[in-house]
Amino acid sequence: MNTNKQTAGLRLVVVGVVLAVVLMTTLFHSTFAMDKSKFENCDQKGFCKRLRGSKKSSYIISSQKVENGVFTATLENKEEGSTFDPLTLVIESYENGIFRMKIQEKVDAGVTLKNRYNVKDVIVDSVAKVPISESKQNVLTNGNSDLVLENRDDGFKITFKVNGEDVIVFNEKNLLVVENVLREKNENYDGESALGMDFTYVGSTNLYGLPERAMRLSLPPTKDADNNILTEPYRLYNLDIFEYELNNPIGLYGVIPLLYGITSKSAAGVFVLNPSETFVDIIGGSQYSSHWISETGVLDVFFLPGPSPKSIAKQMAYLTGTAPLPQRFSLGHHQCRWNYKDEEDVRNVNQKFDEYDIPYDVLWLDIEHTDGKKYFTWDSHTFPTPKRMQEDLASKGRKMVTISDPHIKRENGYFVHDEATRNGYYVKNSDGTADYEGHCWPGSSSWLDYINPVVREYYADLYSFSKYEGSTENLYTWIDMNEPSVFSGPEITMDKNALHHGDLRHREVHNMYGFYQSVATNLGHIKRRNGEDRPFILTRSLFAGSQRYVAKWTGDNMAEWSHLDIAQPMILALSISGMPFVGADVGGFFGNPEEELLVRWYQVGAFYPFFRAHAHIETKRREPWLFGDHNTQLIRKAIARRYTLLPLYYTIAFESMLTGEPYVRPLFMEYPNDATTFNVDDSFLVGTDLLVKPVVQKGASDILVYLPRGVWYDYETGQKFDAGRGKNVSIATSLDLSIPVFQRGGSILPTQQRLRRSSQQMVKDPFTLTVALNRKGEALGTLYLDDGSTFNYRNGDYVYRQFSFSNNELKAVKGDISPLILNTRSNTVDSNQNRKVDNIIERIVIYGASKPSSISLQYASHDGVDLLMSPEFTFENNVLTIRKPQIPITADFVLKLN
Structure with a gap:
């Protein structure tokens, strides 16, 4: 017997089987191309x-009292012949004027209905209740609320x-309805404990939130004022919709589940804490x-008082x-496709980025890198030396991401399946007698029960270097298909009667399944290096609170102009709802983008918080150098622009961690008194200071941009636009x-202008400050620096600088983070900065200044000696450029225009 021939033959058979499975599952999945019948x-x-029809109630409040700062009452249904039992109403209050209302069945001895699930792990432990006071009868008071x-x-x-x-x-x-049929859960359980409620947004015709869906940002009505149906209602149910x-x-x-309304005077919203459909x-x-x-759960509502959209973002984050x-690397440019086929492919792509002088930070591997779709493994034929591959990337400051879906292949000998089976870690079938089974990419699969904290610990340990062989500290994680997606399940997801830990039916926790996988994955990344490094994890599925653990992308979009257009409102809806680190696949996942579309997508994708190019396995290769020299240079220019702005994005990310404000935001968040901005979702703000207008139409040669009140400058040229009160x-x-x-x-932006291979190689580069003056000749800005990867900033190992310009003077001082901190009880950042850095400011550009006769610069050197200089400058096209002031970034200085 020829062993080599036999081995080669077996490899061909294995490859053939793998290809057949891929083809089968791809074809199977593609039959659901938004087939609404599914x-x-x-x-x-x-x-x-039942509840969308005419079903109403007639409850009144009785037996009310305020005790220990908490309001309780009974809701009695006075409708004749009603089958609704009395309910218990409990209202608590929190800091920042937030009220929480819970309504459940009133049962003897204060015991609530057994089968109602009270959500855990979403509301952070640091929130603080404040006592409710009754300012007068039937008026509960909490600050200004x-x-x-x-x-x-x-x-x-x-x-x-x-x-x-x-x-x-x-x-x-x-429309308050609490269906309280006390029926035991069984195979025929179908919503006997459903909930209904209504909220009126006084004076508002612009409502926002309820992500995720491919809609405009201001959500259109589904019924008219006479209750006539216009469309289906908005559905909140995590699904893999091909x-x-x-x-x-x-x-x-x-x-x-956040929905808020705004008017030119106020903003207020409700956050409904319920993970069921x-x-x-x-x-x-x-x-x-x-x-x-x-469908089920507890009527658990938080009233968010605003009174501005930015306040609501902070209250949701609170x-x-x-x-x-x-x-820091995760804010750079990511390169991905399904799939880079082997180590040679990875090497070639990595080298090509250098050959074309295009920076990137992360290369991604999809499901084909595994041994037969078995996660935490590598295909030994295509990726035989994964550690060396990662080390090659790391030598140029780059990282790798591999995918880990929640479905586990049911194959004896696969260590994850064997351990999960032996320990009872899978979700169970409806009667609890066996593991729940379905089909996904590996074929027959089961799903780890992340609702169980023991399973979360187990899954976290799978990321240890000893368990995940071939992984290194430069490998990070992408969790996909975690709605969960079940190809053979109803609506391509898990059976609602599947049984979770704690005797919970899947219907009760469906929208939190991906949330709990995110919790477990984040824990795994922290544990594998004993808490030395910050995790980077990307998820497709999420629930409120997921932002604490993962970044998010908008899923399987298409290479079409309409999908480029809709990406902005999708990103903004997630951003204003508490998920700030978010992006859309550049170029579109499905299909082959025409060259102009691809270039335009890179041009706007460079401003997404999460900036990744990605493509389906059946698409043509679309690395940036494959579309002709001219288009390659345009894509390179777009990516390079992102890298110059990395200091700004990193500063925004740090401030967002403290304030809860999103990285990118709609115009109305910064200009809530300008009603014109309420329906603008085709442009967005990066932080407070950059306004980006994507081009989403083929062949566009000019475009209308709405500029809110004040003065704006072309970011590249400094051309001035006075928008008055908005135009x-x-x-x-x-x-x-x-x-x-x-x-x-009125803004000052920090940038780094030297093009490098990756963000890691920019760490010691000098800075350029771009100062844009408002009508008063003033401006403010900040810069944050740390080691880029560890949690040492919590102990003060960082630099936070504040810049200001007024009275023809530019000043720099140590920044104060205390006004930014949302919640002092959860803050773990030491305000005493002690990091030493050697970066300098090599250039200062000022838009809106007059030409000075001279410039003086004074600052203290590292040895404490005051230095007085007269730096060189030029003044062209109303732009003042100060060259080579060579100021240490940590130095307090005064630069005066004379």
Whole structure:
């Protein structure tokens, strides 16, 4: 027997089987290309159909009291012949004017209905309750917020008031329903404990939130003012929808149940803490209202008082946590496709980036890198030396990411499957007698039960270097298909009657499954290096609170202009709902983008918080150098622009960790009194100071950009635009000119202008400050620096600088983080900065200044000697450039224009 021939033959058979499985699952999956018949609507859901109809209640408040700072009451249904039992109403208050309302069945001895799941692990431990006071009868007070309780003839309502003004009314339409049939869970369980409720947003016709879906940012009504149905309600149910349809209210991969309204005077919202399947109608009219219908769970609502959109972002972060400071490399350019086929392919791609002088930080591997879709393994034929491969990337300051989906291949001898089976770590079938089984990429699969904290610890340990052989400290993780996606399941997901830890049905925790995998993966990354490095993990599925553990992308988009357009509102909806580290696949996942579309996508993708190019296995290769020299240079220019702005993005990320404000944001977040901004979602702000207008139409040579009030400058040229109180301006935007980007007058931006292979190689590079003056001749800015990877900043190992310009003087001082901190009890950042760095400021560019006769610069050197200099400068096209001032970045200085 020829052993070599036999081995080669076996390899061919294995490769053939793998290809057959890939083809089979790809074809199987592609049959669901937004086939609406595969996904159910409200009428097909018993609980939704019942409660969306005319079902109303007539509850009134009785037996109310405030005890130990908590309000409790009984809700009695006065409707004749009603089958609804009395309910318990509990209202608590928190810092920042937040109220929390819970309504459940009133059962003997205060015991609530057994089968109602109270959500854990989403609200952070650091939130602080404050005692409710009754300023007068039926008025509950919490700072500037009040809840006014009122019994009407047809039922009660609760009015949420902020600063004395009505902002939200609960139960104005009497749609409160708590179905309380005390029936044991069984195979036929279908929503006997459904919930319904309504909120009216006083004076608001612009509602935002409810991600994730491919919709415009300001959500259109699903019913008109007369309750006539316009569309399906918005669905909150994590699903893997292949080739999703635009402008469809169906939910996609993630759920954040936040919905808020704004007017030119106020903003206020509700956060509904329920992970079960939920439908939300938005009813139009002179002021919008919402009707929420959940399959099960507890009616648990937080009232967020605003009074501005930015305040709501902070209040949501106060409750569910801020996104941690990411590693600096993760803010760079990521290169991915399904799949880089072997180590030689990886080497070639890595070398080509250097050959074409295009920076990038991370190369990604999809499912084909594994041994037969068995996660935490490598294909020994295509990736025989994974450690060496990672070390090669690391030698140029680069990282690698591999994928780890939640489905586990049911194959004896696969260590994860064997251990999960032996220890009972899988989700169980509906009667609890066996492991739940379904089909996904590996074929027959089971799913780890991340709801179980023991399983989360087990999964975390799989990321240890001893368990995950071939992994190194330069390898990070992508968790996909975690809605969870089950090809053979109802609606391509898990059976709702599958059984989780604690006797929980999947229907009760569905939208949190991906959340808990994120928790476990994050823990694994922290444990593998004993807490030395910050994790980097990307997820597709999420719930409120996921931002504490992972970054997010918008899923399997398409290489079409319409998907480039919709990416902005999708990213903004996630950003304003608490998930700031987010992006969309550059170029589109499905299909082959035409050259112009690809270039345009890079031009805007360079401003996404998470900047990754990605493509489907069946698409043509689309690395940046494959589209002709001219397009390669345009893509290179776009990517290079991102790297010059890395200091700004890193500073924004640090400040976001403290404040809860998103990295990118809609215009209305910074200009809430300008009603024109309420419907602008085709441009966005990076922090407060850069306005980006994507070009999303083929062949565009010019474009209208709305500039809010104040002075704006072309970011590249310094051309000045006085927007008055806000106006549209027409901007030339040929492909060569890139997309319009403006710097706000009144800002100072830190940049690094030297092009390197990766962000790690920029660490010691000098800085350029770009100062854009407002009408008063003033500007402010900040810069944050640390080691880029560890948690040492918590002990003060960082630099935070504040720059200001006024009275023709530019000053730099140590920045004070204390005004930024959202919650002192959760803050782990030492305000005493002690990091030593050698970076210098090599150039200062000032937009809006007059030409000086001379410039003087004074600062203290490292040895404490005051230095006085007269740096060189030029003044061209109304732009003042100060060259080579060579100021240490940590030096306090005064630069004066004379």
